Amino acid sequence: MSEKKAKLTAKIIIEKYMSVVALILALILGGIIIFVCGYNPFEAYASIFEGAFIGKTAICQTLIQATPLIFAGLAYVVAKRVNLINLGIEGQLYMGALGASLVALMPVSLPTPVLIVSALISAMLFGGLYAGLVGAMKVKFGSNEVIATMMLNTIAQNFISYMVNYPLKEEGKTLAQTRLFDETAWLPKLVNGTQLTIGILAAAAVCIGVKLIFDRTRLGYESRCVGLSIPASETAGIKIGKVMIIAMLISGAISGLLGGTHVLGSDHRLIADFSSGYGFDGIAVAALAGDSPIAVILSGIIFGALRAGCMVLNRTTGIPTEFIDVIQACIILLVAAPLLVKDILRIGKRRGGRKA
Amino acid sequence: MSDLMSVITSTFSMSVPLILAALGGVLSVKSGVMALGLESMMTMGAFCGVLGSFYSGNAVIGILAGMAGGGLFGLGHAVLSVRYKVNQVISGIGLNLLAVAATTLLMQIIWDNKGSSPQVASIDGNVFTSPITYIMLAVMFFEYFLLFKTRFGLRLRMVGENPKAASTVGLAVHKIKYIGVTASGVLAGLGGAYLSLDHLNMYVRDMSAGRGYIAVAIMILAKYNPFQVLLCALIFGFSDALQISFQGRGVPPQIMAMLPYAVTLLVLAFGARHITPPAGVGCHDDD
Numbered sequence: 001m002s003e004k005k006a007k008l009t010a011k012i013i014i015e016k017y018m019s020v021v022a023l024i025l026a027l028i029l030g031g032i033i034i035f036v037c038g039y040n041p042f043e044a045y046a047s048i049f050e051g052a053f054i055g056k057t058a059i060c061q062t063l064i065q066a067t068p069l070i071f072a073g074l075a076y077v078v079a080k081r082v083n084l085i086n087l088g089i090e091g092q093l094y095m096g097a098l099g100a101s102l103v104a105l106m107p108v109s110l111p112t113p114v115l116i117v118s119a120l121i122s123a124m125l126f127g128g129l130y131a132g133l134v135g136a137m138k139v140k141f142g143s144n145e146v147i148a149t150m151m152l153n154t155i156a157q158n159f160i161s162y163m164v165n166y167p168l169k170e171e172g173k174t175l176a177q178t179r180l181f182d183e184t185a186w187l188p189k190l191v192n193g194t195q196l197t198i199g200i201l202a203a204a205a206v207c208i209g210v211k212l213i214f215d216r217t218r219l220g221y222e223s224r225c226v227g228l229s230i231p232a233s234e235t236a237g238i239k240i241g242k243v244m245i246i247a248m249l250i251s252g253a254i255s256g257l258l259g260g261t262h263v264l265g266s267d268h269r270l271i272a273d274f275s276s277g278y279g280f281d282g283i284a285v286a287a288l289a290g291d292s293p294i295a296v297i298l299s300g301i302i303f304g305a306l307r308a309g310c311m312v313l314n315r316t317t318g319i320p321t322e323f324i325d326v327i328q329a330c331i332i333l334l335v336a337a338p339l340l341v342k343d344i345l346r347i348g349k350r351r352g353g354r355k356a
Numbered sequence: 357m358s359d360l361m362s363v364i365t366s367t368f369s370m371s372v373p374l375i376l377a378a379l380g381g382v383l384s385v386k387s388g389v390m391a392l393g394l395e396s397m398m399t400m401g402a403f404c405g406v407l408g409s410f411y412s413g414n415a416v417i418g419i420l421a422g423m424a425g426g427g428l429f430g431l432g433h434a435v436l437s438v439r440y441k442v443n444q445v446i447s448g449i450g451l452n453l454l455a456v457a458a459t460t461l462l463m464q465i466i467w468d469n470k471g472s473s474p475q476v477a478s479i480d481g482n483v484f485t486s487p488i489t490y491i492m493l494a495v496m497f498f499e500y501f502l503l504f505k506t507r508f509g510l511r512l513r514m515v516g517e518n519p520k521a522a523s524t525v526g527l528a529v530h531k532i533k534y535i536g537v538t539a540s541g542v543l544a545g546l547g548g549a550y551l552s553l554d555h556l557n558m559y560v561r562d563m564s565a566g567r568g569y570i571a572v573a574i575m576i577l578a579k580y581n582p583f584q585v586l587l588c589a590l591i592f593g594f595s596d597a598l599q600i601s602f603q604g605r606g607v608p609p610q611i612m613a614m615l616p617y618a619v620t621l622l623v624l625a626f627g628a629r630h631i632t633p634p635a636g637v638g639c640h641d642d643d
Contacts (some may be wrong), residue, residue, distance in 0.1 A: 037465060085445050143624045144576065146392060146445060150569040151621040155614045162610035280453055287446070320464040325457030332450040333436065340440040 019288050022334035022341050023302070030327040039319055051312025052305035060194040061311070064266070066304025068093075070203040071258035072282025073289060073296040074210060079131075079251040080291050081214070082226045082244050088134055088149030089255040090279030091156035092127040096256025097263045098160055099126030101178060101270040104185035104263070105168070112184045119185060120202075120260045127256020128249045130156065135248030139241035153279070161272040168270065177271040187265035199261035203300070206254060210293040213250075223247055255279070277325075284328045287335040303328070363597045369483035369555065371586075371593030373398065373547035376492050377571035378578065378585045379499055380543030384430075385580055386503060387536025388516035388636040392448025393433040395568025396455035397541040400425035401548025403459040406559040407466075409476040418476065419488070419549045426545015427538050429455060434537035438530055444638055456562055463561065471561055478557035488550050495543065500582040512536055516634040519641035529641040544568065566617075573620045579631050595619045 031041035052062045072089050079086035103119035110118070134152065137143040161176065170179040187197035214220040225233040226243045233240055258278060263270055285303055289295035310324045334341055377398055381391035401422040408421025429451055436447040464470055480486050503509040515522045515532045523529045551567075552559045570592060578584035599612045 033461075087449065137625050141625050144573075147569060147573045147576070147624055148621060150566060151573070151617040151624070154566055154617045155621070158610045158614045158617075162608050165610060166608055280449070283446070283449060283453075320461055320470075322457055322461040322464060322470075326454065326461055329450055329454035329457050332446065332453065333442070336446040336450065337436055337440045337442045340436070340442075343440075 018338045018341060019290055019335045021345070022338075023288060023331060025341060025344060026327055026330040026334050029330050030323065033323055033326060034319060037319060037323070039317055044313055044317065044319060047313050047316060048306065048309030050309070052309035056191070057194060058308065058312075060191055060196040061308040062301065062305045063200045064194075064196050064304075065307040066300045067197075067199045067203050067265075068258050068262060068278045069281055069285050069303050069307075070200075070207065070297055070300030071254055071261070072278045073285025073300055074203075074207055074282075074293060075251045075254040075258070076282040076286040077289065077291050077293055077296060078210060078254060079247055080227075080286065081223045082247040084135070084138070084145055084244060084248060084251075086131065086134075086149060086248065086251050086255075087146055087279065087283075088131060088152050088252070089258070089282050090275060090277065091149065091153035092130045092252040092255035093259035093262070093275060093278060094156040094160045095130040095259070096123035096127035097259030097270055097274070098163060099123040099256060100260035100263050101168070101181075104181040105178060109182075109184065112188070115185050116187060116264060119264060120257060123256040123260025124253035125256070127259065128253035131252020131255065132245055132249040135245035138248075139244055157273065160270070164270055164272050170269075178269045181264070181268050185264060186268055187261060195266060197261070197265040199265045202257065202261060204297055206257065207293045207297050210250075210254075214293060219243070219246065281328065284332045287332050359601060363594075363601050365483060366597035366600055367590060367593040368489070369593075370596040371589040372483060372486075372489055372492055372554075373550045374567060374571050374574055374592060375585055375589040376488075376495070376547030376550065377544040377568060378575040378589060379492075379495055379582055380430075380540035380547070381571055381575040382503075382540075382578075382580050382582060382585065383499065383512075383536045383543070384433075384540035385575065385633055385637060386516045387512050387533045388519055388634060388639065389434065389437050389533060389537045390444040390448060390633075390637055391540060391572055391575065392445055392569075393429065393451045394448075394540070394544045394571050395564055395566070396433075396448070396451040397426040397429045397544035398548035398551070398564040398568045398571075399452070399455040399459055399562070400429045401545030402552035402563040403455075403462070403548075403559050404545070405549030406473050406476050406552045409478065409553060410473065413477050415477045415479045415553055418553050419479070419546065422549025422553070423542045423545045426548060427542040430538040430541015430544070431534065433541065434534045438533045438537075438640075441640055452568070459559070460561055463559070473559040475557045476553075478553045480554070486550075486554055488546065488554055491546070496582050496586060503582070513634070515636070517636050519636050519639055523641035544571070547571075570616070570620055573624055576631055576633075577623055577627055580633070591623075592616055592619065 034041040034044045051058055053059060075089050076086055099122040100119040103122045134145050134148050137148055138145045164178055165176045168178045170177060187199055190196045190198050222238045222243050225238055226240050230240060267274060285296060285299045289299035306324055310321050313319050314321045377394050381394050384391040404425025405418045405422030409415050409418025433447055433451055436442040437444045460470060463473060467473055483489055511527050512532055515527060515529050519529050548564060551563055574585060574588045578588045595616045599615045602612045603609050
């Protein structure tokens with residue numbers, strides 16, 4: 001009887017923490033990949049852990065890496081709430097970066113707080129409107145948002161590349177980038193001697209803000225309804241189009257913040273093609289977080305730690321950093337496929353049973 | 357005059373991989389599985405094509421390897437979205453990310469170069485004499501015939517429209533979907549192999565560069581009809597060709613590079629307003 005109960009509890013725990021199980025499976029898969037590449041997976045993971053958590057520099061590096069991931073994950077979660085897939089985070093963050101840069105490059109001297117706040121608001125506007133366009137297209141024309149966002153991503157990337165090659169290019173230089181922003185436009189550092197800025201606090205604060213909107217406001221309630229059932233929401237008199245467009249605006253504004261905090265906090269200038277696919281990393285972060293805004297913080301830190309650790313690993317052992325992208329793709333697929341994870345666990349169990 | 361000729365040639369050669377992938381996408385969607393994984397299948401096709409040619413020294417074996425690589429990812433997409441009921445968008449995007457990451461990792465391991473592979477044996481680069489162009493045309497006619505004139509095609513469309521009903525009348529719903537989606541992978545893989553072994557003679561990182569998504573847009577715009585796929589793909593091939601021929605003529609290249617994507621976007625907004633996919637896309641036969 002008690003054994004049965006224990007088995008049942010174990011089953012419930014596995015069901016509840018399916019995404020954690022999927023994460024562990026993906027990490028095991030990553031270990032196998034490292035092994036196939038000819039390295040010792042245990043040493044590699046120990047080295048990743050050390051590079052991510054041991055010491056002040058390591059922890060700061062983890063948080064630096066986590067900042068854009070948290071923003072991207074949150075942006076994805078907000079759109080997902082109304083059942084829209086925002087694959088346009090990449091394009092929106094480029095527009096956000098442009099918005100912030102235009103303010104930071106203004107030839108007027110403002111005190112740091114005013115300048116940074118207005119630059120970030122401009123970033124949110126640029127990113128938000130770019131995403132709102134997709135929402136409007138979806139509502140007005142029924143366009144497939146997945147295709148629309150993919151097209152807008154390439155357009156934004158090319159547009160930024162054009163801006164830093166022509167109108168905003170630093171005079172007399174060959175590189176495709178703007179001039180360095182004045183130091184008054186730099187995000188203040190959180191820990192001296194590192195690159196960690198208050199961006200991470202902003203990311204966490206926005207997550208909490210979104211959580212409050214989701215739980216405490218009419219918009220949060222309506223977005224939940226629209227995500228669950230469009231016909232039911234229609235019957236209840238919710239303006240579906242409006243809710244969808246607002247969700248896309250917020251999602252885009254968050255992506256814009258990603259771009260804004262990146263240019264103000266780490267590059268201090270606008271550079272062409274600066275994003276390393278943050279928009280798509282967001283899907284992995286959101287998947288692991290189970291689409292909950294608070295869990296996004298933790299999930300972002302986990303992925304940030306993997307990245308920070310992997311950078312150290314790359315320096316010490318030469319394992320290509322791309323392997324982290326492979327793990328990330330595996331996490332997306334495994335977290336989205338609980339049935340597959342169950343099948344894998346069942347095979348594992350059968351094997352374990354045979355051995356015993 | 358030579359400009360015009362080069363634009364025309366370029367239009368066709370830009371269109372061939374798009375048409376192949378979009379024809380594959382039609383098979384996938386008609387069987388009820390969204391085709392967002394096309395990008396991964398093209399990437400695998402391009403990469404495995406070069407891999408096959410690299411090891412065998414024979415471009416034909418390379419192309420077959422490319423089709424196999426695309427087919428493998430097609431099968432993966434089918435298993436995930438049919439057997440394991442993964443959200444088809446997530447499955448497609450996840451596979452796309454996996455394909456780019458895995459191919460880059462493999463390039464690093466095999467050739468110790470993240471950016472491009474060494475040059476390998478390739479086939480004739482002229483679009484009008486390339487065998488792949490004629491295979492593409494044959495596939496187009498065959499696919500139309502298969503979908504609309506044969507019993508298998510009727511069944512495939514029924515599975516796509518209403519998997520539950522198809523299952524009730526005793527069709528092997530899963531098997532038919534597996535065939536449809538795997539075939540889409542093989543065709544997209546061929547399109548990818550065309551990129552790496554016909555356009556060029558090597559694999560370049562992220563070679564597909566969003567063509568898989570453009571193929572999806574083409575397929576939607578073509579109302580999932582093989583013949584209209586040809587027509588729509590030529591529009592995009594033309595804007596791509598125009599973009600290339602305008603390079604280095606005073607217009608900033610970044611602005612011109614936006615053209616194919618902007619055209620897709622506009623067409624999507626204003627041209628594809630009332631096109632709906634088969635009713636059973638994303639549905640399962642047993643829930």
